[in-house]
Amino acid sequence: MKGMSLLSLRRIRPAAASSQPDGGEPCPALPDFETAYQENLKFIWRAARRLGIDPGDTDDVVQEVFVVAHRRLPEFEGRAQVKTWLLKILVRVVRQYFRTQLRKPGHRPSPSLDDLDGLRDSQTRGPAEAAERKDAVRILDCLLDRLDCEKREVFVLAEVEQLSAVEIAEVLGANLNTIYSRLRAARQEFQQALARFHTHELGGTP
Amino acid sequence: MNDLDPRSLAIVQAARDADDPSPADRNRIRRAVMVRLAVGAAASSAAAGTMTLGMKLGLAALAVSLVGGGAAGLVHWRRSQGAASGSAHARASVVSARDTTASPVTIPEMAPPPAIAPSSAESQERRPGKPHRPAAQISRDRESFTQEDQLDAEVAVLKRVREELRVGRPAQALEALREYDLRFGKGALDEERQAMAAIAACQAHPGPGARAQAEAFMRSSPNSPLLDRVRVACITPAR
Numbered sequence: 001m002k003g004m005s006l007l008s009l010r011r012i013r014p015a016a017a018s019s020q021p022d023g024g025e026p027c028p029a030l031p032d033f034e035t036a037y038q039e040n041l042k043f044i045w046r047a048a049r050r051l052g053i054d055p056g057d058t059d060d061v062v063q064e065v066f067v068v069a070h071r072r073l074p075e076f077e078g079r080a081q082v083k084t085w086l087l088k089i090l091v092r093v094v095r096q097y098f099r100t101q102l103r104k105p106g107h108r109p110s111p112s113l114d115d116l117d118g119l120r121d122s123q124t125r126g127p128a129e130a131a132e133r134k135d136a137v138r139i140l141d142c143l144l145d146r147l148d149c150e151k152r153e154v155f156v157l158a159e160v161e162q163l164s165a166v167e168i169a170e171v172l173g174a175n176l177n178t179i180y181s182r183l184r185a186a187r188q189e190f191q192q193a194l195a196r197f198h199t200h201e202l203g204g205t206p
Numbered sequence: 207m208n209d210l211d212p213r214s215l216a217i218v219q220a221a222r223d224a225d226d227p228s229p230a231d232r233n234r235i236r237r238a239v240m241v242r243l244a245v246g247a248a249a250s251s252a253a254a255g256t257m258t259l260g261m262k263l264g265l266a267a268l269a270v271s272l273v274g275g276g277a278a279g280l281v282h283w284r285r286s287q288g289a290a291s292g293s294a295h296a297r298a299s300v301v302s303a304r305d306t307t308a309s310p311v312t313i314p315e316m317a318p319p320p321a322i323a324p325s326s327a328e329s330q331e332r333r334p335g336k337p338h339r340p341a342a343q344i345s346r347d348r349e350s351f352t353q354e355d356q357l358d359a360e361v362a363v364l365k366r367v368r369e370e371l372r373v374g375r376p377a378q379a380l381e382a383l384r385e386y387d388l389r390f391g392k393g394a395l396d397e398e399r400q401a402m403a404a405i406a407a408c409q410a411h412p413g414p415g416a417r418a419q420a421e422a423f424m425r426s427s428p429n430s431p432l433l434d435r436v437r438v439a440c441i442t443p444a445r
Contacts, residue, residue: 041235045227057372059235066239133224140221159210159218191214198213 033070040086041066043161047087049137050144050156051094064093080170087161087171091153098149139197146193151186158183234434360386360395367402376409401432408440416440 041062048061068089076085144152157163157171165183169176210218227235363386370379383403386393393399404423407416420440424433 037236037239041232042226045231045235046222046225049225059231059238062235063238063242066235067242070239070243133220136217136220137225140217143217160222187210187214191211194214194217 033073036069036073036082036086037066040083043083044086044090047090047156047161048094050141050160051090051152052141052145052149053094053097057097061090061093061097065090068093081167084163084167084170087157087163088173091171095149139194143190143193143197147186147189151182151189154179154182155186155190159187230434356390356393360390360393363389364395364398364402367406371402371405371409374409376406379406380410397427397430398432400427401430401436404436405439412440 044065045058045062048058048065049055053061065086069086072089076082080088144155147155153172154168157168158165163171165176165179168174168183169179172179174182209215363382367379367382367386370376370382379402383399383406386399400423404416404420407419410416417440420436423430423436424441427433430436
């Protein structure tokens with residue numbers, strides 16, 4: 001990057017908490033865009049993948065999240081953490097992505113457990129930890145594909161991103177009880193899908 | 207709430223840190239965000255009707271140069287547009303945008319247009335207080351509008367190519383690229399066309415021929431922001 005940084009493109013507003021002139025409540029700290037980008041790219045990228053974005057489209061979705069974040073930065077009220085705020089944007093971008101995908105002919109079909117056949121071989125053969133982790137990612141994605149969108153969102157935010165139920169409710173704009181209920185169902189379905197996968201792997205009935 | 211069973215937990219934990227963006231991913235996305243912020247500023251001004259072709263090219267040049275092409279990007283745009291009157295505006299816009307980094311949306315040099323655009327040179331002459339525009343200037347403006355239309359048309363075709371590639375229809379993408387060639391020849395966005403042609407070839411007919419096409423693009427446009435995409439599609443194995 002030459003000449004400019006993301007920081008220099010942000011709209012100017014005080015970056016740190018400052019006291020009101022009348023001595024009232026201090027303004028909430030506004031994150032600067034560069035910091036928000038550097039600190040959060042990793043988990044936004046990962047969450048986008050786990051929410052089901054095609055690897056080839058991850059760039060576009062992540063870009064969109066940060067472009068929206070840049071546009072909305074002045075509206076950030078500091079009540080939520082930057083991470084939660086960005087995840088909220090991500091969830092909206094991802095939902096829009098799937099709406100667009102569904103309208104397109106020939107959109108990606110949901111994979112079946114048979115798609116993991118090649119994986120099992122590499123899993124048993126691959127001694128390297130990196131390869132095993134990569135396989136774990138693919139297994140996880142395949143199992144997540146078995147969940148419907150609502151359960152997948154809750155599961156990813158809870159289990160992968162390790163958000164609390166309250167934070168998930170904030171991100172998804174849903175009632176806390178709904179979150180608990182979806183998470184319970186999502187865990188159950190995930191565990192069943194994994195059990196089916198292992199049964200399949202051992203050559204038993206799927 | 208019941209926790210996950212140990213087997214499920216192991217999968218989630220193993221996967222959690224195994225899929226991080228690489229430094230190349232980070233840089234690529236960062237550059238792309240930069241371009242979108244810069245182009246977004248251009249688009250918002252264009253939508254308000256305040257942007258001439260020269261300014262648009264200037265912003266595009268800025269965007270291209272920001273993503274690593276540096277002067278090469280600017281040269282590419284200038285060369286593509288020949289000696290269009292936009293060059294001076296382009297240089298000015300680049301400087302202006304760099305100087306006004308606080309706001310990517312407003313660009314001071316883009317003065318608002320007259321409230322009512324004169325429909326012809328004659329009506330201009332009748333309007334008191336309006337400077338007379340010489341015929342050569344009007345001709346340049348018309349040429350400018352034509353170039354602007356062509357640029358928009360090129361963008362539209364390439365967007366279609368990109369969409370076809372995204373949904374995995376390389377044959378349709380190649381067809382759209384043929385249309386691009388017929389309509390624009392070596393257009394202003396030729397570098398982008400070449401990149402997409404390489405990606406489409408790699409999707410449609412993967413093999414030595416497509417790979418050679420990708421390598422030729424990488425050699426001829428080493429600073430292209432699309433380099434990584436071509437590399438991922440054609441050279442490195444799928445992740």
